Amino acid sequence: MAERLGAAAEPVEQALVVDVSSQRLYLFESGELVGSFPVSTAERGTGNRKGSLQTPLGLHRVDEKIGADAQRGMIFRGRQPTGELAEILQGPDERAARDDVTSRILWLQGLEPGVNQGGDVDSKQRYIYIHGTPEEGRIGRPASHGCVRMTNADVITLFDGVREGALVDIIE
Template sequence: MSMPLLVVNLPRQTLTVIREGEPVRTYRISSAKNGAGERMGSGCTPRGRHVIRAKVGASCPVGTVFVGRRETGEIYSTELTEQFPERDWILTRILWLCGREQGRNRLGQVDTMRRYIYIHGCPDTEPMGVAASHGCIRMRNADIVDLFDLVEPGTPVLIEE
């Protein structure tokens, strides 16, 4: 079976898995509240051609909390939200993205990987279909588990407006 292509459509707030030219799954997502953009510190979702650099969390339970791509030992709960109200919750699985276009989303002040841009799970209370993240692409936990099993490092990702 050929490697899929992931297409993130920012206006529609969707991520579509395309295999052999045909869409096979579409998920609702939440991209950056600050809109599209590539600059370091912008809080924007980077556009263009990317690739999945690494997969993190393969055997973790749903709701596993990550900080710096490491498990904290916590499972997300409303009590944790109350305890850490400012935390940007990265849950369940991480697909770490790397830009493929030098000067646009790779190297220098526009490096997607060095910006730590992921496709990741978030609390199920967070809205999907609404731009609300800090730059990453958020998904429902069940959806990121499903997507995680469909892709490998090297899978191409296109983020488009």
């Protein structure tokens, strides 16, 4: 993991590692672990192909941060706040009627041509985000449709502390 992040062309001040096997996201500042959060990656496992509903592996960066002033639980459609707040479900088997994106969006861009950048494997064109979810009770186990889901409080904390351009390595 450190080797991949250290191989970046520029010095890495801030990096996130999403570990699919442990369903955790780790935040590093200048090589030091400063945060750890439970997440939910894809219910269908890992894969980079468009339409797979899988979480893409590999090196990415936070390309855009969306929703800085949104209310906690705000539902986004097409990366725009709807004005509607989600009902937050805490039960491990509770499912929302829709796969809503809530609170904040960190839109990822793949950095590895042919792996997660370009063609039918492009993470940005697949709209792969780190985002909040109304299904908080499902955090900690695979449940998404490809994105990396977090609790609404955690995604707000992460959003506030992460800069655009931060590296994100999604690993198994």
